[in-house]
Amino acid sequence: MIAEVLGMPLDYVVLLAYFVGVMGFGLFFGRYTSGTKDFFFGGQRFSWWLIAFSCIATIVGSYSFVKYSEAGFQYGISSTQTYFNDWFWMPILVLVWIPIIYYRKIVSIPEYLEARFDKKTRVMGTVIILLYLTGYIGINLVTLGKTMHTLLGWEIMTGATVTAVAVALYVCAGGQTAVIMTDLAQGVILLIAGLGLFAGAIYHFGGFGDFWSLLPQAHKYAFSDFNAPPKFSFIGIYAQDGLANTGAVMLMHQAFLMRFLSLKSVKDSRRMVICWVLVLAPLAAIATSCGGWIAKALVNKGELATDAGGSFVNAAHFLCAPGVFGFILAALTAALMSTADSLVNAVSAIFVNDIWRPYIRPAASDKHHLLVARITSLAAAGLGLALVPVFMKGTIYEAHGMFTAAVTPPVLMAIFLGILWQRYTPAAAFATIAVGSVLIALSFVWPDVLVGPLDFGMGPDSYTFMRALFGLLAAGTVGVVVTWFTRPRALGEIKGLVAGTQTDAMRQFKGGEPNRRPGGKARLTAKLDPSLAGTNTVIVPQSALDTMAAEPGDLLYADDVRWWYGGLHSVHVRAGLPAHSKADGQMLISPQDADTAHFADGQKVVVEKIL
Amino acid sequence: MNMLRVWPIVCEFGVGLVLCAVGIWAGLRGGYLDLKVSEDRRLLVAFVAGYLLLLAGACVFTFLSPHWAEGGTL
Numbered sequence: 001m002i003a004e005v006l007g008m009p010l011d012y013v014v015l016l017a018y019f020v021g022v023m024g025f026g027l028f029f030g031r032y033t034s035g036t037k038d039f040f041f042g043g044q045r046f047s048w049w050l051i052a053f054s055c056i057a058t059i060v061g062s063y064s065f066v067k068y069s070e071a072g073f074q075y076g077i078s079s080t081q082t083y084f085n086d087w088f089w090m091p092i093l094v095l096v097w098i099p100i101i102y103y104r105k106i107v108s109i110p111e112y113l114e115a116r117f118d119k120k121t122r123v124m125g126t127v128i129i130l131l132y133l134t135g136y137i138g139i140n141l142v143t144l145g146k147t148m149h150t151l152l153g154w155e156i157m158t159g160a161t162v163t164a165v166a167v168a169l170y171v172c173a174g175g176q177t178a179v180i181m182t183d184l185a186q187g188v189i190l191l192i193a194g195l196g197l198f199a200g201a202i203y204h205f206g207g208f209g210d211f212w213s214l215l216p217q218a219h220k221y222a223f224s225d226f227n228a229p230p231k232f233s234f235i236g237i238y239a240q241d242g243l244a245n246t247g248a249v250m251l252m253h254q255a256f257l258m259r260f261l262s263l264k265s266v267k268d269s270r271r272m273v274i275c276w277v278l279v280l281a282p283l284a285a286i287a288t289s290c291g292g293w294i295a296k297a298l299v300n301k302g303e304l305a306t307d308a309g310g311s312f313v314n315a316a317h318f319l320c321a322p323g324v325f326g327f328i329l330a331a332l333t334a335a336l337m338s339t340a341d342s343l344v345n346a347v348s349a350i351f352v353n354d355i356w357r358p359y360i361r362p363a364a365s366d367k368h369h370l371l372v373a374r375i376t377s378l379a380a381a382g383l384g385l386a387l388v389p390v391f392m393k394g395t396i397y398e399a400h401g402m403f404t405a406a407v408t409p410p411v412l413m414a415i416f417l418g419i420l421w422q423r424y425t426p427a428a429a430f431a432t433i434a435v436g437s438v439l440i441a442l443s444f445v446w447p448d449v450l451v452g453p454l455d456f457g458m459g460p461d462s463y464t465f466m467r468a469l470f471g472l473l474a475a476g477t478v479g480v481v482v483t484w485f486t487r488p489r490a491l492g493e494i495k496g497l498v499a500g501t502q503t504d505a506m507r508q509f510k511g512g513e514p515n516r517r518p519g520g521k522a523r524l525t526a527k528l529d530p531s532l533a534g535t536n537t538v539i540v541p542q543s544a545l546d547t548m549a550a551e552p553g554d555l556l557y558a559d560d561v562r563w564w565y566g567g568l569h570s571v572h573v574r575a576g577l578p579a580h581s582k583a584d585g586q587m588l589i590s591p592q593d594a595d596t597a598h599f600a601d602g603q604k605v606v607v608e609k610i611l
Numbered sequence: 612m613n614m615l616r617v618w619p620i621v622c623e624f625g626v627g628l629v630l631c632a633v634g635i636w637a638g639l640r641g642g643y644l645d646l647k648v649s650e651d652r653r654l655l656v657a658f659v660a661g662y663l664l665l666l667a668g669a670c671v672f673t674f675l676s677p678h679w680a681e682g683g684t685l
Contacts, residue, residue, distance in 0.1 A: 278661050
């Protein structure tokens with residue numbers, strides 16, 4: 001086993017320290033969870049940079065280092081081409097989807113499907129998304145188990161169990177806050193490990209030019225050939241990843257929806273996506289792919305012998321000293337845990353919000369639902385673990401892959417048309433998902449007939465990728481055709497749920513006309529005032545209101561002056577009538593709101609207008 | 612010019628342009644993206660700048676980078 005050859009005791013110590021550190025970090029943040037809003041959305045209080053890091057940690061899965069390094073070894077820098085796709089979805093995400101879910105207080109994808117369409121679409125969406133997410137937890141655990149087996153020699157089930165237990169414990173204790181904070185740490189670790197490896201390699205080769213000259217000519221292009229090779233052609237990768245997968249991450253992935261809802265404001269989503277897509281994603285692309293590029297250069301220099309699959313691990317071991325290699329192993333583990341924890345939290349959110357709360361205990365208290373959410377987190381991790389032996393058999397793993405390929409394009413297309421096209425009808429949405437899924441399932445039976453015409457001359461080897469294009473076109477066509485023969489919902493019924501009505505959603509969120517005048521931030525001192533109890537209102541001086549361009553009744557956000565808390569100590573409140581001059585420089589706040597924000601009396605705060 | 616290397620850029624940034632245009636149109640419709648507000652204007656500029664930045668990156672690593680190290684140095 002590789003670990004018996006590669007790993008040193010110091011590497012295992014570093015890996016163990018990482019496990020203990022992440023678990024402790026996650027469990028510590030359990031104290032910030034007092035209700036389901038905290039458990040699922042972290043209290044909607046976090047800053048853009050924190051969410052950007054956690055998004056990157058979630059999107060880089062356990063397989064990323066191995067998969068992208070393998071592609072980097074075989075095809076060069078075009079292994080990063082999938083990261084070019086994200087930016088084009090940003091306008092739809094920032095200007096349509098996030099305002100709709102945030103201002104309409106949509107807590108799950110199925111809830112949106114019912115609000116925009118009807119109940120039967122929601123039920124179908126709930127079943128599909130739960131199967132999709134639970135299967136993904138299992139697949140992630142299998143992948144990590146296999147990685148641990150390769151690196152440490154553990155049985156696959158042992159590695160999967162250790163990781164599942166660690167993830168389940170800190171998600172159960174801390175919910176979304178623990179997920180976000182551990183993902184921040186894990187995002188930093190995986191970026192440092194990957195980029196550090198790249199920097200070390202450049203130093204080893206004697207400079208970037210020398211490294212670059214060791215790569216074959218065909219490895220130096222941003223994109224692979226348009227329709228070659230069949231398993232790594234540009235058009236295949238683009239159809240599957242650029243259109244179907246990236247769209248799914250942006251619009252139908254419950255874990256990302258919850259992450260967007262954890263932001264302190266919709267305005268912060270703008271900075272978050274710019275940081276995520278233009279800064280962190282390219283760095284992550286280099287971090288996950290560079291192992292393959294380095295291994296290729298080392299092989300060409302005659303310093304290393306490796307195959308594509310082992311390129312990341314072998315290149316890392318060649319370049320790293322004992323202990324540092326353990327840090328690289330920790331980064332691999334971080335990539336898995338930061339994806340699995342988000343999936344576990346997402347399954348819990350859908351179970352509680354779309355099954356337990358509406359159908360089983362609708363009248364129960366929030367405390368009861370929080371308990372159910374915690375138990376569901378443990379159960380989701382347990383269910384994912386139970387799927388490990390099933391997925392290890394291969395055929396079921398492939399079946400889940402086929403299921404995912406079959407349902408992702410139809411659900412994505414239903415949401416895409418639902419948010420952009422007012423005329424799109426509930427019957428069409430149902431048909432898009434149901435008929436679209438059936439058509440894609442049939443494409444596995446008659447691939448040459450259904451997918452073949454879209455293969456761009458690449459043949460059956462490309463069908464895995466081109467099926468996504470077929471799925472999008474088939475589901476989209478069904479949706480458009482059925483829409484023209486069925487009755488749409490009245491615009492008044494879908495206000496705030498479709499493009500063109502985002503400002504209506506803002507009004508509903510605020511309960512009044514939004515104040516969008518540009519304003520600054522006011523630095524004040526929090527002072528507890530029991531007379532404000534139960535009002536969710538703060539009293540600030542007129543000068544502070546002027547600085548923020550705010551008026552009484554506007555929604556404000558008060559945050560600890562220490563920005564590096566990322567919003568952990570903060571609260572959303574409403575502006576009351578301005579204070580008299582004797583209260584200058586103070587923000588009067590109720591003890592309950594101060595408790596929610598973790599403010600002490602005399603706390604220095606920064607206040608800004610949200611809406 | 613090897614068109615097999617050019618078509619990916621045309622496809623990626625052509626379809627990308629359509630997606631961006633749809634999103635911006637959906638923002639402008641109903642007034643949510645209000646170009647009278649400076650923040651919204653900055654956002655629009657960021658979308659365009661990001662698009663051009665990625666396009667520039669794709670062009671550099673298609674038309675220039677393969678020839679960088681032909682002489683062994685940059």
